[in-house]
Amino acid sequence: xxxxxxxxxxxxxxxxxxxxxxxxxxxxxxxxxxxxxxxxxxxxxxxxxxxxxxxxxxxxxxxxxxxxxxxxxxxxxxxxxxxxxxxxxxxxxxxxxxxxxxxxxxxxxxxxxxxxxxxxxxxxxxxxxxxxxxxxxxxxxxxxxxxxxxxxxxxxxxxxxxxxxxxxxxxxxxxxxxxxxxxxxxxxxxxxxxxxxxxxxxxxxxxxxxxxxxxxxxxxxxxxxxxxxxxxxxxxxxxxxxxxxxxxxxxxxxxxxxxxxxxxxxxxxxxxxxxxxxxxxxxxxxxxxxxxxxxxxxxxxxxxxxxxxxxxxxxxxxxxxxxxxxxxxxxxxxxxxxxxxxxxxxxxxxxxxxxxxxxxxxxxxxxxxxxxxxxxxxxxxxxxxxxxxxxxxxxxxxxxxxxxxxxxxxxxxxxxxxxxxxxxxxxxxxxxxxxxxxxxxxxxxxxxxxxxxxxxxxxxxxxxxxxxxxxxxxxxxxxxxxxxxxxxxxxxxxxxxxxxxxxxxxxxxxxxxxxxxxxxxxxxxxxxxxxxxxxxxxxxxxxxxxxxxxxxxxxxxxxxxxxxxxxxxxxxxxxxxxxxxxxxxxxxxxxxxxxxx
Amino acid sequence: xxxxxxxxxxxxxxxxxxxxxxxxxxxxxxxxxxxxxxxxxxxxxxxxxxxxxxxxxxxxxxxxxxxxxxxxxxxxxxxxxxxxxxxxxxxxxxxxxxxxxxxxxxxxxxxxxxxxxxxxxxxxxxxxxxxxxxxxxxxxxxxxxxxxxxxxxxxxxxxxxxx
Amino acid sequence: xxxxxxxxxxxxxxxxxxxxxxxxxxxxxxxxxxxxxxxxxxxxxxxxxxxxxxxxxxxxxxxxxxxxxxxxxxxxxxxxxxxxxxxxxxxxxxxxxxxxxxxxxxxxxxxxxxxxxxxxxxx
Ligand SMILES: Cc1cc2nc3c(=O)[nH]c(=O)nc-3n(C[C@H](O)[C@H](O)[C@H](O)COP(=O)(O)O)c2cc1C
Ligand code: FES
Numbered sequence: 001x002x003x004x005x006x007x008x009x010x011x012x013x014x015x016x017x018x019x020x021x022x023x024x025x026x027x028x029x030x031x032x033x034x035x036x037x038x039x040x041x042x043x044x045x046x047x048x049x050x051x052x053x054x055x056x057x058x059x060x061x062x063x064x065x066x067x068x069x070x071x072x073x074x075x076x077x078x079x080x081x082x083x084x085x086x087x088x089x090x091x092x093x094x095x096x097x098x099x100x101x102x103x104x105x106x107x108x109x110x111x112x113x114x115x116x117x118x119x120x121x122x123x124x125x126x127x128x129x130x131x132x133x134x135x136x137x138x139x140x141x142x143x144x145x146x147x148x149x150x151x152x153x154x155x156x157x158x159x160x161x162x163x164x165x166x167x168x169x170x171x172x173x174x175x176x177x178x179x180x181x182x183x184x185x186x187x188x189x190x191x192x193x194x195x196x197x198x199x200x201x202x203x204x205x206x207x208x209x210x211x212x213x214x215x216x217x218x219x220x221x222x223x224x225x226x227x228x229x230x231x232x233x234x235x236x237x238x239x240x241x242x243x244x245x246x247x248x249x250x251x252x253x254x255x256x257x258x259x260x261x262x263x264x265x266x267x268x269x270x271x272x273x274x275x276x277x278x279x280x281x282x283x284x285x286x287x288x289x290x291x292x293x294x295x296x297x298x299x300x301x302x303x304x305x306x307x308x309x310x311x312x313x314x315x316x317x318x319x320x321x322x323x324x325x326x327x328x329x330x331x332x333x334x335x336x337x338x339x340x341x342x343x344x345x346x347x348x349x350x351x352x353x354x355x356x357x358x359x360x361x362x363x364x365x366x367x368x369x370x371x372x373x374x375x376x377x378x379x380x381x382x383x384x385x386x387x388x389x390x391x392x393x394x395x396x397x398x399x400x401x402x403x404x405x406x407x408x409x410x411x412x413x414x415x416x417x418x419x420x421x422x423x424x425x426x427x428x429x430x431x432x433x434x435x436x437x438x439x440x441x442x443x444x445x446x447x448x449x450x451x452x453x454x455x456x457x458x459x460x461x462x463x464x465x466x467x468x469x470x471x472x473x474x475x476x477x478x479x480x481x482x483x484x485x486x487x488x489x490x491x492x493x494x495x496x497x498x499x500x501x502x503x504x505x506x507x508x509x510x511x512x513x514x515x516x517x518x519x520x521x522x523x524x525x526x527x528x529x530x531x532x533x534x535x536x537x538x539x540x541x542x543x544x545x546x547x548x549x550x551x552x553x554x555x556x557x558x559x560x561x562x563x564x565x566x567x568x569x570x571x572x573x574x575x576x577x578x579x580x581x582x583x584x585x586x587x588x589x590x591x592x593x594x595x596x597x
Numbered sequence: 598x599x600x601x602x603x604x605x606x607x608x609x610x611x612x613x614x615x616x617x618x619x620x621x622x623x624x625x626x627x628x629x630x631x632x633x634x635x636x637x638x639x640x641x642x643x644x645x646x647x648x649x650x651x652x653x654x655x656x657x658x659x660x661x662x663x664x665x666x667x668x669x670x671x672x673x674x675x676x677x678x679x680x681x682x683x684x685x686x687x688x689x690x691x692x693x694x695x696x697x698x699x700x701x702x703x704x705x706x707x708x709x710x711x712x713x714x715x716x717x718x719x720x721x722x723x724x725x726x727x728x729x730x731x732x733x734x735x736x737x738x739x740x741x742x743x744x745x746x747x748x749x750x751x752x753x754x755x756x757x758x759x760x
Numbered sequence: 761x762x763x764x765x766x767x768x769x770x771x772x773x774x775x776x777x778x779x780x781x782x783x784x785x786x787x788x789x790x791x792x793x794x795x796x797x798x799x800x801x802x803x804x805x806x807x808x809x810x811x812x813x814x815x816x817x818x819x820x821x822x823x824x825x826x827x828x829x830x831x832x833x834x835x836x837x838x839x840x841x842x843x844x845x846x847x848x849x850x851x852x853x854x855x856x857x858x859x860x861x862x863x864x865x866x867x868x869x870x871x872x873x874x875x876x877x878x879x880x881x882x883x
Contacts, residue, residue: 054864100846103871105879111831117882124793124829124837125882135769136776144769200688200727203797210795211827238635238672239684239728241741242796257772258762266764279631280671282726296630298669314627357690357731364732365830395689429731431689445692449726455669730800732832743800745835 005040006083011057012045020071021056027075041083054094067092110362111381116343117367118351119167119204119327123211128246131253134214140259142330146222147267155226155333156182162337163349164329168194168285168322169400169426169502171348171415174329177319180309182227184317191224191232191271192294192313192320196278196285198237199398200449201429204353205323207365209236209243212327213250217273219326221260222333224271227319232271235290237278247275282399282453286501287320289455300455301501322427324353344370348414352425358394358432359386368413375409378432389434393517397426399446400506402513403439422513424506438535439518440525444472446510450503461504464495468511477538480526489515534596537581541597546571548593558588615640616648620655630656630666634673643674679714679721681759683707684738688727691734699735700724702749706756719760785843788821788866790814793837795828801835802854809858810838821866831877839880840865847880 010025025045032038046059054068058078065088067078074092081087106112117123126133134140146155160175181189193216197205208216220232236244251273254260262270276294283289284299291313293299312318328350332340341349348370354377357363361383368377374394378384385391393405396413402423404411411421418425433442451465468491471484492508499505515522524530531539544555544564549571556564556572563579566572574585574594586594619636623629633656637648644667653660667673685700704710707720714721730736733745737755744755763769783789792798792807807823814821829837834851840861841847848871850861857875864870 100848100871100879103848103876103879106849106881109878115830120830121882123795123827125826125880127791127824128827129825132772132776133780135773136780138773140769141773144766148766197729198727200686201690201731202727203729203731206729207795207828207830239725239738240796242799256761258764263764265766265769276628277632277635279635279673280725281669293631294628296628296666298666300669355690355731357734358693362831362833363690363734364832365828367830398689429689431693431731433693437693442692445689453726728796730797730832732797733800733835736800743796745797745800 003040004042007042007044007061008083009044009046009059009061011047011055013047013055017056019055019069023072024056024058024070024075027072028079031075031079035079035084037079037083058092060088063088066094068094110383111364111366114372114376114381115367116351116369118331118340118343119208119215119324119353120365120367121212121331122215123207126212128211128213129249131214131250131257134212138334139214139330140218142333143218143221143225143259144265146333147225147265147269150333152182152226152228155222158337159226159329159332162332162340163344163347164325164332164340165348165415166322167324167328167352167428169397169424171425174321174325177309177321178223178227180307181317181319184310186317188231188316189227189229190313190316190318191220191227191229192287192291192308192318193220193232193234193323193326194285194287194290194320195234195236195240195243195323196290197240197323197427198282198285198453199400199427199429201357201395201398201431202355202427204355204365204428206240206243207353208323208327209240210246213243213247214254215327215330216247216323217250217254217260219329220273221264221271222329223319223321223326225269229319230270230272232273233276233294233313234273235276235278235284235294238280244275244277251275281455282449283455283501283503286503288501290320291318298455300457301503303500324428345412345414347416352413352428354413354428354430356382356430356432358430359389359434359437360384360432361386370414371412373410373412374404374430377413377430378409382432385432385434389436392433392435392437393439395423395431395433395442395510396429397424397509398429399450400424400502400509401426401429402509403433403442403517404513405517407517422509422516424509436533436535438476438531438533439514439521440472440475440531441533441535443511443514444469444476447472447507450507454503454507458498458500458504460495461499461501461507464491464499465504465507467491468495468508472511475522475525476531476536478525478529478536480522482526484526485515485519485522540581541576542574542579542581542585543595543597544572544574545593545595548591550591550593552590554588554590555585555594558584560584612640616651630658630663631670634663634667638673643677646675677714677718679718681719681739682721682723683756684723684725684728686726686728686730686734686736686738687724688731688734690727690731691736694734696735698749699737699747699752702752703737703756706752720756783822784841788819788843789839789841790821790823790861790866791826791839791841791847792823793828793835793839794825797828797832798835798837801832803836803838805855806836806838806853806858809855810862813858813862817862817867819862819866821862834877837877841880842866842869845869849877849880850875851877 028043056070058067058070081089156178164174165171281299284293286301289299289301308318344350351367351369353367366381391406393403395403404421415425447469451469454461456462492512495508524532551569561578561580563575653663687696709722711724728736728738730743735747736745837851839847839849860872864872
């Protein structure tokens with residue numbers, strides 16, 4: 001009798017059979033018999049190894065060689081190479097998994113290296129629907145400290161010293177705002193959180209509401225204590241159903257533990273919190289319009305003064321801050337104003353969350369100390385431009401902000417530097433643009449937005465934005481006239497200085513800033529009837545490069561307007577009269593023979 | 598008022614009851630007009646004229662005031678709407694990443710334009726400026742589901758999931 | 761239960777901390793990023809697939825959720841934490857990856873190399 005010199009174990013577990021181990025086993029049986037090896041090599045079927053995602057599994061003893069994802073076709077190779085020649089088949093070997101310490105830590109990723117998460121401290125690490133996780137990480141300790149150890153004046157002083165400024169747009173010093181409201185006469189005062197986040201391209205508030213709602217609630221409770229409010233509202237846009245759901249859960253949990261409601265933590269401080277769902281109007285992000293909306297009216301802004309701190313919701317003194325502003329407060333009270341003030345620049349303290357979107361590789365939310373440069377954010381954290389295209393500029397601050405061109409990439413992001421560069425911090429949306437974005441088209445896009453969101457109360461905004469939009473549309477369609485640029489600038493200046501609220505005051509910003517930095521693009525549209533970014537379809541001409549065209553006819557079939565003709569195997573032609581400039585032909589051409597000029 | 602002897606359909610009775618419950622819930626609460634409108638729209642799917650008049654009566658407000666609020670906010674609708682609300686984001690981040698192509702294709706798929714409803718009431722198409730999901734642009738939201746990283750090609754498969 | 765003084769809050773916190781560290785010492789946890797971005801990128805389908813794997817194999821694994829960590833580009837994101845080991849983040853996971861993560865990492869402690877992004881830590 002011959003000695004068995006090797007065992008071949010084939011897994012017969014349920015999952016491996018499903019992925020074909022039966023066939024593998026049969027192949028072995030047949031092949032071993034054919035090669036007359038069936039006496040010296042024994043075939044064994046085994047039970048599941050629990051490693052089914054790598055199945056079918058084959059183990060060869062005595063070496064214990066572990067083969068994964070084996071198919072019937074691999075069997076002759078294993079027999080020939082391994083069992084006959086003694087050389088294990090590399091490509092089927094199970095690779096040892098990576099070791100823990102070979103994997104980078106978050107801090108070692110480019111995306112996080114320069115980040116410093118204060119407002120987003122818990123987002124992505126805790127379960128937002130469990131208050132105990134928030135409390136276990138020190139949550140509500142700052143509220144406790146404030147109401148037991150500090151007077152309201154001390155809380156305000158600490159906030160003032162920290163240098164915290166509003167994260168919702170204007171950058172007004174938060175402590176000062178609280179002080180105004182505290183000093184306003186009246187017993188009943190309201191605390192409001194602006195969670196309307198209407199600025200397209202920004203989603204940091206949503207992330208906090210969804211990922212760490214208690215940080216907002218704690219911040220609001222501290223502010224309420226400092227100002228002397230017993231009632232508060234969170235005005236959240238209806239487009240955020242998940243945020244509203246998580247907020248409701250969080251408020252109920254905080255009430256249950258006595259961290260909201262009457263006699264918080266056994267003191268005589270009481271504070272109740274309500275949620276108001278927005279109803280879809282950008283202008284309701286403006287503070288006076290927001291209050292009108294909470295009162296159940298049309299959300300129209302009104303003239304300030306009186307400021308909300310004097311006469312706000314239901315004519316009572318009110319304080320309104322943004323979500324991110326409040327989320328910073330527990331950290332300031334907990335770790336102290338000096339700690340907070342050690343981050344950021346001289347006048348812009350702390351960190352800011354930016355929503356990095358558009359043509360950048362790593363889109364996402366980034367929180368950095370203020371003062372880092374745009375270059376750092378886009379190229380280091382963001383990993384540069386998608387597809388290696390050329391970076392053109394970044395739109396910052398949404399429809400109220402402006403475009404900062406590539407040449408000013410080293411501008412630090414803080415309130416003052418951005419204003420100086422013709423943009424503004426806004427809520428912190430950064431939309432990155434590459435060479436294929438047309439700046440005139442982008443201005444038109446923003447004007448279209450502000451124009452349709454204008455509430456219509458004041459004339460400069462209602463009529464002025466309409467005229468500007470008409471002019472921009474005309475330019476994009478190739479009908480611009482030389483006076484247009486000057487008219488845009490004049491209209492912009494007038495609207496900025498005469499509109500009633502922030503919406504109108506800032507609406508011309510995208511136009512004015514692109515006129516400042518990308519004037520040549522406007523001129524190309526107006527004088528040469530050309531769109532340098534090849535984005536304005538009315539100004540494009542499609543042609544076929546005869547050298548490259550093979551006459552395959554794909555483009556002619558793809559063209560919905562029947563504008564392309566030509567004999568088979570002969571260069572085709574596009575009839576400019578019929579062409580609707582949809583671009584389908586470019587997508588269909590395999591040889592890159594169609595040009596867009 | 599229904600004619601005497603002519604029974605109201607059960608559905609109407611149910612909706613009427615829900616409306617009364619809604620009124621009861623908000624009675625005496627300040628600033629309740631908008632939440633009541635939101636609730637009523639939830640019940641009826643839109644805001645029929647009779648319901649608006651009822652709300653005005655309940656809150657002792659002039660109907661013009663109620664109507665003014667309804668027309669101010671994009672969220673309120675005076676016409677019946679589709680079973681599925683498709684919202685295409687045309688916000689900045691989505692715009693820069695090709696939302697207009699997605700929007701065009703969606704119009705073709707569904708067969709209606711902005712703010713319109715299909716005849717079978719299956720879909721209403723709307724445009725919005727940012728759904729807060731800009732990192733995955735371009736984005737479309739159908740009912741409460743957000744769909745991101747869209748290409749015109751995968752729209753059909755997504756739309757087909759909604760009856 | 762209402763907390764009516766500082767001591768009670770302190771005690772509540774300590775108990776929560778104890779419970780969480782006990783949990784981390786005993787349970788294997790799979791944490792799915794369930795912010796709007798995550799869900800839009802398919803986190804809900806992934807979560808369903810994970811639950812299915814866990815149920816089919818009768819495993820003692822806690823599947824929970826968290827908010828958005830900020831890396832939208834890598835969504836859906838999921839973390840795996842085994843007792844005494846580091847929390848590891850995977851990105852761009854598809855429902856079809858659930859089995860690999862559950863069998864490879866959760867059951868056998870083998871990190872799935874092609875999906876892994878980083879070891880979780882506070883930033
Ligand atoms: C048209 C317009 C829209 C606004 N939208 C928002 C918004 O969505 N979220 C926000 O926090 N602030 C918004 N603001 C700014 C608010 O009016 C207000 O300044 C801010 O909520 C104050 O909070 P802060 O001091 O914490 O920044 C908007 C302002 C204007 C003029
Ligand atoms: S711009 Fe489309 S989701 Fe924000």
